[in-house]
Amino acid sequence: MSELQQPMWYVVHTYSGHENKVKATIEKAVKTRGMEDCITQVVVPTEDVVETTKTGKEKTRQRKVYPSYVLVKMIITDESWYVVRNTKGVTGFVGPGSKPVPLSEDEVKAMGIDLSVPKIATGDIDLEINDTVKIAKGPFSGQIGNVEEINLDTKEIKVCISAFGKETLFSVEFDGIEKI
Template sequence: MSELQEARWYVVHTYSGHENKVKATIEKAVKTRGMEDYITHLVVPTEDVVETTKTGKEKTRQRKVFPSYVLVKMIITDESWYIVRNTKGVTGFVGPGSKPVPLSDEEVKAMGIEIDVPKVVNSDVDLEIGDAVEVAKGPFSGQVGTVEEINLETREAKVCIDAFGKKTLFVIEFENIQKI
């Protein structure tokens, strides 16, 4: 692998409903061909959505944030491009013609799919499940929610916020929330 080339995020269009199957197929092909250094991450962005059933019970389910799309972090070579492009269920890369266009750093950051700076995991986090928090940054800044889950490894919390007229779970980084 060339030291000058850096893996970038690309968007791959798939048939509707085939996102997870495409992800699994590409992961298997990467492993069998030894391409782990070229295709490093595959993500089907999802979010937890709390829905109320007809009987009045709340039910949490995962919803795809970008239906029919898989995000791939890769270094474009003939072989890596071939593996992704010729996977069953893939219709192509997002970009003009057949040329893949990488996402900008701002787009990657806005999607929240990757943080380049490694995070130090420590236990000095002053959050507990059930704590009331306010979102400090991001699209829901100013919103108040309740901590449902804490992940010290990724330094994120699942926060239940009343968004769009219903309770919705969001994964938010510790530095973007503050305890009330």
Template sequence: MSELQEARWYVVHTYSGHENKVKATIEKAVKTRGMEDCITQVVVPTEDVVETTKTGKEKTRQRKVYPSYVLIKMIITDESWYIVRNTKGVTGFVGPGSKPVPLSDDEVIAMGIDLESNKVVNGETDLEVGDNVQIKNGPFSGKIGTIEKINMENKTVTVCLDAFNKKTPFEMDIDSIERI
């Protein structure tokens, strides 16, 4: 293995419904074998979907963006390939003859992965702690607040609003705010 080799993103096909289990198993194997330098990140891309229940209430749930697929940032070595390929629930790498083919930078960006931070994001990469934002929907629609915390993994932000006669933090979806 070359010292200059850089980790690239690969797509792994899994049994339906086994994505999170595969992710956890690979992360555990990487930690156990001390291979954090070869397999740097395992991601199951999800998005928040708002559904209306039979009673008319809106409910937000997470949905897998690519069902039956897991994205892995890794350097292909015999051992890293073996760990991923022999994980229970993995059917193989996406590529000709199950030969791992790395994603191009354009494909990685199209899948919603920010190349700078290597986090899966929902298009809102320009938000920062301290930014003033306006709430677009919900009970605080139209209110202006300040971002205190950003959780890109869950696609949520904590916004401090002037409510109840004091500064109050509220956690909300990243899609429900806009920078002003």
């Protein structure tokens, strides 16, 4: 494997309705196997859609742009291919036979994927993974830790703090932290 090889975007076909589960499972496998250098990003492309309910109210919801597909930015190695291909809910890579075909940069941009490093806006605070934060509310108030995970759906951040003599992962709401 060449040290100079850059991660490319690949399309993975999934069972219908399993896109978010596949994304979460791949991200978990990447963390547990220490493959952050090989598999750098997993995306389920969505768009906001405004719908009118039966009562006449407008409601905004997210809709999958490409149902049954997940985009994975990765360097293809035997191990990375195996991890993605054998994830529960994945039917295979898009490409001839079992050979994944990378998307061009233009194709990725056309799909609406931001090619910059993802930065999450959380109200008044802009956060990224590995940012240092201070817990402002709750039993661990005053503790300082690093952001490990950001969940926009539940508006929670998982912060790794030193507690009970070891590193502990702690969930806190967006408004319960201060960026340092």
